[in-house]
Amino acid sequence: MSLKKQNPGRIKETDLRVFEILGIRMLNKLIMATIGKAVLKVNPREKMPSYFVGHPFDKNSLLITKRWLFFNEMVHFFLILLCAAIGYFFYEKEYGSGIIIILFAIILNFSLFLMQCMNRKRIREIIIALNKREKITPHEIS
Numbered sequence: 001m002s003l004k005k006q007n008p009g010r011i012k013e014t015d016l017r018v019f020e021i022l023g024i025r026m027l028n029k030l031i032m033a034t035i036g037k038a039v040l041k042v043n044p045r046e047k048m049p050s051y052f053v054g055h056p057f058d059k060n061s062l063l064i065t066k067r068w069l070f071f072n073e074m075v076h077f078f079l080i081l082l083c084a085a086i087g088y089f090f091y092e093k094e095y096g097s098g099i100i101i102i103l104f105a106i107i108l109n110f111s112l113f114l115m116q117c118m119n120r121k122r123i124r125e126i127i128i129a130l131n132k133r134e135k136i137t138p139h140e141i142s
Contacts, residue, residue: 015118015121019114019118022111022114023111024111024114024115024118025118027111027112028115028118028119031115059127059130062123062126062127062130065123066120066123066124069116069119069120070116070120072112072116073113073116073117073120076113076116077113079105079109080109080113083102083105083109084102084106086098086102087099087106090102
């Protein structure tokens, strides 16, 4: 399949390839297919305080979502740093199994960090497209 047909949000081809090589897009789909469905059953999208408040193509909703994605990106970055500090402690104390668990946590948080980054780039491109669409006046369309 062509990458152009699968490019949601129209992010750059090179960025999309990097995310695909790292498995971030598959992780995104896996999370939405499992945890995402469960969360949406308990708390419908319209009632959520962040993701796509109201309407998925309302610019204000997208800006709120973009801010929440940046916040979540920073949380995962902080967790990577925290896990690295704990991993160093385990390394100093020579706890082999603790180091393995911490490495797994770092890899998971790094993947989630990249997923938030990918989604933020996608939303940024959607906002740019909406801005371009709003500048077109009705007499220019015909």
